[in-house]
Amino acid sequence: MELISLTVSVLSLGMTIFLVVIVRQRFEYERLQRESLVKELKELAGSRDSIDFAKTIGTIERIVEGQKQQVESQLNRLSEEGIKAISDNGPNQNTDDLLKKLEPLLKEKAPVIKTESSEEILEIREILLELKSKFEEMAAVDKFVALLDDDEEKKSALISAIRRLGNDEIAIRLAVAYPSSGATSILQDIAISGKGNELVGWALEGIADSHRANGNLDQAEIYYRQSLVALENSLGDEHEDVAEIIDALAQIALKQGRPVEAEEFLERSNAIREKLHGTETAEVADSSIKLADLYSEQGKLQEAKKLYERALDITSKTLGENDEHCFQLLSKLSTICQAMDQPAETARFLERIAAHQSGKELHKTLLLLIPVYEATLNWKGLESLYRRLIELCEHEETRDELNKSEHMRSLARVLLRQGDKMEATDIYREVLEDYESYLGPEHDDVLGVVDELSDLLIEQGYLTVAAPYVMRTFKKTLNDTESDKFRRLLGKVKLLAERLVENGDYDVAEDMYQQCLTSMEKLKNPPKKAIIGLLRKIGALLARMEDYEKSEAAMRRAIRITELLFDEDHPETLILLMQLSHLLLKGGKYQEAENICKRVLEMRYKILGNEHAEIVETLVELYKICKLQENETEAEIYQESAVDMADSLYGKDSSECKEIRQAMSNFDGGMTISGKYERVNQKTGKLK
Structure with a gap:
């Protein structure tokens, strides 16, 4: 058991x-x-x-x-x-x-x-x-x-079916791999449902980029926003890809006239990059630049300047001051400072650029500095600037003889500002020689240098040296006698001639007048008023040289032109007649002088009436001419007429009447004509 x-x-x-x-x-x-x-x-x-x-x-x-x-x-x-x-x-x-x-x-x-x-x-x-x-x-x-007949419809149907099987991942990959309008709709639907991953976001971003490149900004914005939802869902709110999408939305908003919204987008992307990368990175610098660009377009220059300076500081530390991005930022800062009317700041940024440049790039930057230095009256800086530009033009890489001459011309002007006339004159002569060899003697730029050189010579007192330069520029203006340039240079000729007369250089002055007269007379439509003025100048100069015959001839010619241009009894004609009578007196032709004065008196009675100050002056002139000819009877008649009219015009006890009586009573008939009639008022023709 x-x-x-x-x-x-x-x-x-x-x-x-x-x-x-x-x-x-x-x-x-x-x-x-x-x-x-x-x-x-x-x-x-x-x-x-x-x-x-x-x-x-x-x-x-x-x-x-x-x-x-x-x-x-x-x-x-x-x-x-x-x-x-x-x-x-x-x-x-x-x-x-x-x-x-x-x-x-x-x-x-x-x-x-x-x-x-x-x-x-x-x-x-x-x-x-x-x-x-x-x-x-x-x-x-x-x-x-x-x-289905269309392949695109088949693709869309299959992708939709796969998505209904519950596998969005494979549906997304197939939609990206086999693009079509249906596939795009599926991607959009996935993004909107909140199930989109970064693959959906990137795919929609690519579609948005394509629309943006083609100018379809409305469609681009829709896809960018859906891409943003997908990327935020898969990557989180603080990611570099998210910041890039926000930047793109900012640019679209800016182009569509929504600056406030664009500013909000850029501030958000800037904040994302600061949190992701810290405040001293290239990403933050790039974001700051974009926001600064927007501020600049909005006119918020001070805010833009701060952001550009921040970006410059970061870029200098991360990439080095020799980097191209630093030069771009310095250029932006110089432009903003110039717009803000801050020439000193503008110069500071441009000088930083120039310190790291050479050759053609340096040449461009130095040219930008010119107006900045001019605005601050920095003549020493300008002098140094132009000397550097001249040196650059002599180098093999930047050789440019014409630009060199232009810079030398500008240097001469700057030297004049500083009072260095001697070196400026030497430079002008060298520039003139270069210009003539490159452009020819008749080129406008050549004549411009001639004009400036003549001004400098006149200013230094080299009048006879300046005279041929002045005449050279004047003759070039004869093709347009109505221009301001013609009037300016004609005035310059007259002023130089007057100074030559004062210095006793009569021959040079006369030659200038005669050259002007001859040149104008050859024109198809000669400027008659200018010719009359020149003839008067020539007549006065010849009288001063005591060449009364030539002086008289010049005045008579001026009178003939005036009578044709205006009229026999025109005020200009009367003035010239009075000047001619004075010249005749100087030449001892008393009777001719008297006849001309009587003609003037008759026309003045006709034009001005029975009582007028100019009639009184003409009566006084006739009194003196008769006294010179010892014609006491007529002299007394003219004297009484002058006194009576003056009493009627001014009053018997007036200072004017006393002056007229005194002038006639003190007149010495034995005095030389030269002493009496040399000083003539150029406007009225009366004795001074």
């Missing part, structure tokens, strides 16, 4: 061990198989090319058959191990203790094994049901797609 009892105990123990082991092994095997099945099912559900119903059924049958064979193998193996375990225990093993140890283990593990197995079996069933539903849906899609 004991043997039988022992045998039963051993068998019970062996079976128990066998059951525990086989259940545990089967559970583990089933778990692994279920995981493999789930993985394969998901792959099948996620790939359009892998969805094949027959293939899937075959896979499931293969898994089930494999599971069955594995279970049989495990049973055989575990049976052998159980028997072996029983024999190993030996007859002395305490069976009761062993059973006691196994009992709680069985009670604890069996329900868990059962529950887990049931749950996973249910999960497999659900997946199989879902897969069956998706197979049926895909079969319907296949039939629908087969009816």
